[in-house]
Amino acid sequence: HVNLAESGGGLVQPGGSLRLSCSASGRFLTIDSMGWYRQAPGKERELVAIITSGGANTYADAVKGRFTISRDDVNVYLQMNSLKPEDTAVYYCKMSVLLYTTIEQGDVRGDYWGQGTQVTVSS
Secondary structure, eight states: OEEEEEEOOEEEOTTOOEEEEEEEEESOSEEEEEEEEEEOTTSOOEEEEEEOTTSOEEEOGGGTTTEEEEEOSSEEEEEEOSOOGGGOEEEEEEEEEEEEEETTTEEEEEEEEOOOEEEEEOO
């Protein structure tokens, strides 16, 4: 079982900054891609940013130039600058994990989500 624990959300004024963190714990070999998603009220969950094990990253157009994703072996971070009211949402981390490998099954992977952390941008 793999558990993801998020932290760092909160209330911030427009133009402010927040840093989200997500840490993985449990039994696994390595973590492939790590990402951040968000869901605003009445909207579908959307990709914010994703980073591969090799460090390649992709951002949603709405956050390019303002948000930065980074990672280490078990943590993923999202530095959010120049926040706007439209960034208000619940933010979720997601990790694609290599759980174990066997001769019979090969590589066994799973996708895991954090519990979500609220980010509110308002004056």
